[in-house]
Amino acid sequence: MHQMTSHLQPEVEIINGDFKGKDIVSLDQFSVEDLTTVFNVTRQMKRIAENNEPCHILEGLLVGLLFFEPSSRTFGSFAAAVKRLGGQTLEMQNPEAVSSVSKGETFEDTIQVIEAYTNAIVLRHRFAGAARQAAQAATCVPVINAGDGNNEHPTQTLLDMYTLYERFGRLDNLTGLLAGDALNSRTIHSLLRGLSLYKNNTMYVLSPRQLRLSRDDYVSLQDRGVRLIEIHREQDIPRDCDFWYWTRVQKERFASAEEYQRAQSEIVVASPALLKTYAKKDMILMDPLPRVESVDPAVDADERAVYLRSQIRNGVYTRMALLALVLGRI
């Protein structure tokens, strides 16, 4: 498949209160009302999952999980979400090794084949823009972006924002610290888009200079109204953040091992000492995971660290909600 440039793709449809049948490729499709809808349904889904309630919401439906890039959480939580709702999955991981893609089949053909078998396609791909391209190829079923290159990861943002909403009861007037690989982290890109929908949010972005946000992202996010403050040194971390959002350096996006090592050596690690110096008592520490020399395991016992607690569980509940909405079953 050729490299895709997302700005050449036509704009995706906004949700505008109606999820049924829509592709979900970017946070840009959501309004505050749409996010509120997802969070309201998520609360119901949490109850179903926590009580192990038998559920028929997706009964009779089959969801294709097409993952061209490695994944533990996103793949596992989508599979769990479909099954908790009584639906079934068709699972294809690493199709480049195990399917006709290895024989030279085009991306569009693969998508149309999976479309013929399923009621929705969840796609992860290493190319930015792949989700948009799949959405164009699949004309009969919705495509959900489960992460496309260094572009976006909208369902991660739904769970991240739900986690913030559960903890603080609001998504406006928040001060956050987003750390790590701002240039390549698709979870940071989608989260900033989501938080920019709400009033008076201030986000500090801590990264080595070479991993700061692209200037395009920086300008377009500032224009939406989220206050962005880029910092590069530990000493500049403010002490009043409501949350920290740590990310790993995205090794697979680097041209060489040396470049990656250089960037990694300049990263600030979230450690007990860092929390002690800069973190409020009532903040939360989030991480989309996997953590790779980004969060010290010694922090796990701290009640403020939610990445292995509520944040990870919310991934199933929010994906249950989105699937039920997009498949028109709620």
Ligand code: NCD
């Ligand atoms: C993230 C991703 O794939 O972008 N992982 C995930 O989906 N939870 C973050 C990462 O890989 O660093």
